[in-house]
Amino acid sequence: MSRPLTAAERDSLIALYRNGGPAPLRLALARHADCDLAGLPFRLLDALLAEDATGDPDALASLADLLPAGQPRLFRAICAGLAQNDTTALQDIAATTSTHRISRWEATGWAVFLRHRAVWPAAPGTKIPQLVQFWDQPELPRDLMEPRAAWVRHSPKSTLFDAAHAARFIARDYGPKAAAAFTALWHPAAQSDLFRLYYMLARGGLYVDADSLPGPAIAPFMAQGGDEVWASAMTRVPKCVTINGFLAAPKGAPLIAAYLSCVLRNLHDNPEGPIYWLSGPGALTRFLASGDHAIRLLPHATLQSRLFRQIDAAYKHTDRNWRVHENRRGLNDAASLAAMFP
Numbered sequence: 001m002s003r004p005l006t007a008a009e010r011d012s013l014i015a016l017y018r019n020g021g022p023a024p025l026r027l028a029l030a031r032h033a034d035c036d037l038a039g040l041p042f043r044l045l046d047a048l049l050a051e052d053a054t055g056d057p058d059a060l061a062s063l064a065d066l067l068p069a070g071q072p073r074l075f076r077a078i079c080a081g082l083a084q085n086d087t088t089a090l091q092d093i094a095a096t097t098s099t100h101r102i103s104r105w106e107a108t109g110w111a112v113f114l115r116h117r118a119v120w121p122a123a124p125g126t127k128i129p130q131l132v133q134f135w136d137q138p139e140l141p142r143d144l145m146e147p148r149a150a151w152v153r154h155s156p157k158s159t160l161f162d163a164a165h166a167a168r169f170i171a172r173d174y175g176p177k178a179a180a181a182f183t184a185l186w187h188p189a190a191q192s193d194l195f196r197l198y199y200m201l202a203r204g205g206l207y208v209d210a211d212s213l214p215g216p217a218i219a220p221f222m223a224q225g226g227d228e229v230w231a232s233a234m235t236r237v238p239k240c241v242t243i244n245g246f247l248a249a250p251k252g253a254p255l256i257a258a259y260l261s262c263v264l265r266n267l268h269d270n271p272e273g274p275i276y277w278l279s280g281p282g283a284l285t286r287f288l289a290s291g292d293h294a295i296r297l298l299p300h301a302t303l304q305s306r307l308f309r310q311i312d313a314a315y316k317h318t319d320r321n322w323r324v325h326e327n328r329r330g331l332n333d334a335a336s337l338a339a340m341f342p
Contacts, residue, residue: 002036013040014047022059029066037066039237041075046236050301052119057083070103071238078110087111094341101337102239109240112288113233118296120306121220125227128248130205131155134195136163136188140210143313147213154214155206155222163188166195173202181264186272189322193279194267196247197260204251211313212245217306221248229255229295231284232303241281242288242297246308255293262287275322277336286340 005013009032017025029037041063048054061079064072077089093099093107131151140148140160152158161169163183171179178198185191196207206222208214230248233240249256266278276282288295298307319325326332 005035014044022062038068041066043236046299046301049235049299054082074106081114087114101341104341106238108289109285112285113240113297116295116297118298120302125224128206128222128226131158132199132205132207133160133210134192135210138162144210150213154218170198187322189275190279200249201256206248209245212308212310215307221307229253232298235299241285243281244284255295259287274331
């Protein structure tokens with residue numbers, strides 16, 4: 001039975017490719033015959049994207065044979081998109097009705113990322129004015145207190161909203177009806193997804209999840225990332241969705257306004273449905289796939305190593321985690337994927 005690569009082994013193999021291409025990597029892989037290598041091509045791609053050093057995408061595509069069935073075509077289409085600065089191959093996968101819906105969704109997410117792919121550092125811009133976080137209860141759990149303090153050290157102009165505080169903010173800026181609808185949402189994750197959009201549209205700034213820590217480059221990002229909308233994508237895995245746990249935007253950004261309207265419509269039309277598809281990463285990825293939107297998406301490796309990383313907080317193992325909550329209710333992706341890809 002194969003064993004997973006250790007982090008040190010994976011990093012060593014990535015360094016081999018970075019320095020010599022596929023040939024030395026293939027030689028080294030022969031010494032890891034007892035390992036499960038299926039995740040390596042996407043981890044390698046993520047690392048190279050973070051360095052803006054994908055080099056020869058055709059050489060990278062030669063590693064597709066390490067992937068399980070269904071994924072080699074996707075990986076080659078991603079590499080073709082990098083080589084040609086074009087997402088046609090990914091769009092073809094997404095549009096092929098005979099292809100499995102999960103593969104079509106994966107191709108959609110990667111097409112979104114490649115269209116909006118960004119690197120950091122970027123051209124100097126204005127300062128991000130403030131940082132905002134959300135936790136629905138008045139008191140943070142003990143294991144989230146130090147992460148909160150770490151963010152405050154990086155951004156003294158930082159506010160943690162609980163649900164009551166957020167409702168007052170929404171009532172003041174958007175009216176009592178909007179605040180009542182926010183308060184009525186069935187899970188804190190849905191409230192958090194919605195509140196960050198209301199706040200970003202009205203004030204601008206950087207939203208980060210409460211269960212996260214700042215990375216070593218967060219200070220320069222805060223100092224010059226304020227002119228554009230920034231988020232990140234899960235580029236280390238086939239299912240490359242755009243995540244919303246790290247979201248920066250200037251006040252009044254048209255994308256935030258349009259996406260807020262989309263989320264409000266989703267939550268109204270499907271109350272207590274799957275949060276991932278109504279207001280979370282699934283909703284954001286689908287929204288970005290629907291048109292030409294102004295957003296800059298960072299590779300996951302950039303986010304995790306330089307700007308923001310999430311922690312395994314205790315609440316994630318309880319019903320307060322939307323995944324646990326929805327698993328208990330028997331919700332999954334099947335109905336949403338069927339609606340998206342009939």
